[in-house]
Amino acid sequence: MTTRVLTAFWRISSGFKTPSQKILTINLRSSQLSAATQASIFEPIPREELVTKFKSRLRDRQFLPGSSGGGFPEFLAEPRDSFPLGVRVNNRNQSTLAELTAKCMEYVEENFPHSPAILFRDLPAKTAEEFSIIAQAIQGKTLTYEGGTAFRTQVDKSAGTYTASIDPPSYTIEPHNEMSFNDLFPSKVFFFCLKEAADGCGGETPLVKNKDLLSKMDPEVVQKFEEKQLRYVRYLPDKSRGEYMNWQHTFTTENREDVEPRAKQQGYSVTWDTNGDLYLWTNKDVFIRHPLTGEKIWFNQAHSHHGSYYKAMPTFLDTEIPDDKFPCHAYYGDGSVIEPEAIQHIRATAWECAVGFQWRSGDLLVMDNLAVQHSRIGFSGDRKVLAYLTA
Numbered sequence: 001m002t003t004r005v006l007t008a009f010w011r012i013s014s015g016f017k018t019p020s021q022k023i024l025t026i027n028l029r030s031s032q033l034s035a036a037t038q039a040s041i042f043e044p045i046p047r048e049e050l051v052t053k054f055k056s057r058l059r060d061r062q063f064l065p066g067s068s069g070g071g072f073p074e075f076l077a078e079p080r081d082s083f084p085l086g087v088r089v090n091n092r093n094q095s096t097l098a099e100l101t102a103k104c105m106e107y108v109e110e111n112f113p114h115s116p117a118i119l120f121r122d123l124p125a126k127t128a129e130e131f132s133i134i135a136q137a138i139q140g141k142t143l144t145y146e147g148g149t150a151f152r153t154q155v156d157k158s159a160g161t162y163t164a165s166i167d168p169p170s171y172t173i174e175p176h177n178e179m180s181f182n183d184l185f186p187s188k189v190f191f192f193c194l195k196e197a198a199d200g201c202g203g204e205t206p207l208v209k210n211k212d213l214l215s216k217m218d219p220e221v222v223q224k225f226e227e228k229q230l231r232y233v234r235y236l237p238d239k240s241r242g243e244y245m246n247w248q249h250t251f252t253t254e255n256r257e258d259v260e261p262r263a264k265q266q267g268y269s270v271t272w273d274t275n276g277d278l279y280l281w282t283n284k285d286v287f288i289r290h291p292l293t294g295e296k297i298w299f300n301q302a303h304s305h306h307g308s309y310y311k312a313m314p315t316f317l318d319t320e321i322p323d324d325k326f327p328c329h330a331y332y333g334d335g336s337v338i339e340p341e342a343i344q345h346i347r348a349t350a351w352e353c354a355v356g357f358q359w360r361s362g363d364l365l366v367m368d369n370l371a372v373q374h375s376r377i378g379f380s381g382d383r384k385v386l387a388y389l390t391a
């Protein structure tokens with residue numbers, strides 16, 4: 001609904017009405033037109049258009065944690081039951097990208113309760129600069145990746161956009177809720193596809209509904225985690241020693257004094273050793289309540305914050321490192337070791353629930369970070385996805 005059309009309508013319809021009648025008429029017509037405009041802007045994408053031409057292998061896949069350990073499906077599944085919900089954006093009124101983004105976000109708010117992952121296609125956006133415009137048009141507090149566990153670079157500081165993880169392309173990143181190991185985590189995660197991988201080259205962003213995962217998990221495994229909680233430990237060496245992850249990158253500072261308050265804000269206890277290396281630990285529940293739906297949600301990274309996650313990475317191939325000297329590791333909350341079978345069970349069940357979809361350049365994926373896990377299939381060739389987070 002453009003201002004021009006609304007003004008013209010007001011002039012025609014106002015006639016001899018009193019001011020209050022005029023306002024009522026405008027409000028009624030405006031909302032009717034708004035609904036009609038929404039219907040004409042958004043159009044469902046047929047499921048077939050979201051299905052990839054080639055199925056990505058999961059079982060026995062190289063550089064995928066646990067893939068040879070049993071229970072993995074052979075291939076990544078196709079989208080099912082409108083997950084993700086694909087929506088084409090028509091721009092017949094030649095609205096600006098910021099105006100269309102605002103409409104998309106209205107659509108998200110209306111549909112998130114039943115569709116927690118929505119893929120918008122055909123927005124007039126193809127570049128990182130246009131993703132910045134999208135990010136700036138989204139209401140909500142921008143969140144940084146400070147305290148995160150993946151390597152990424154900031155693309156536009158003022159817009160708050162980042163690259164998605166730049167871990168080695170051949171590595172397959174396991175499903176996870178973004179920063180569920182921190183006290184401060186995003187409620188929404190936005191991914192923007194700058195360049196999709198070529199057919200058959202991987203690079204999908206598989207999605208998992210947390211409630212599907214929980215419904216398929218062994219209740220005894222779940223109960224043990226619930227009773228004992230999780231202990232996340234992190235080892236962040238000083239960057240001078242050139243190791244994979246360092247505290248300067250993680251906390252975006254060169255000053256040691258900045259780290260402690262920031263780590264404590266995320267709920268961590270802090271220890272420095274004499275080499276200037278940093279150790280963090282925190283205990284967390286494995287469940288949270290969704291603030292909108294009230295649903296009890298499996299929300300943790302027992303498996304993808306575990307030393308075995310890093311052991312499968314090309315970066316650590318053939319290196320002998322104790323579990324607690326990987327960037328992250330997880331124990332039960334009492335400090336006892338999590339059984340490898342329990343980790344394998346979580347991994348295999350998550351992949352059993354995962355669906356992949358076909359990215360197209362310019363796609364915008366919006367996820368409820370509490371309801372949906374995301375991941376990345378290892379890829380070859382060129383593939384670029386950007387990210388943005390809101391609290």
Ligand SMILES: [Fe+2]
Nearest residue numbers: 176177178374
């Ligand atoms: Fe992530």
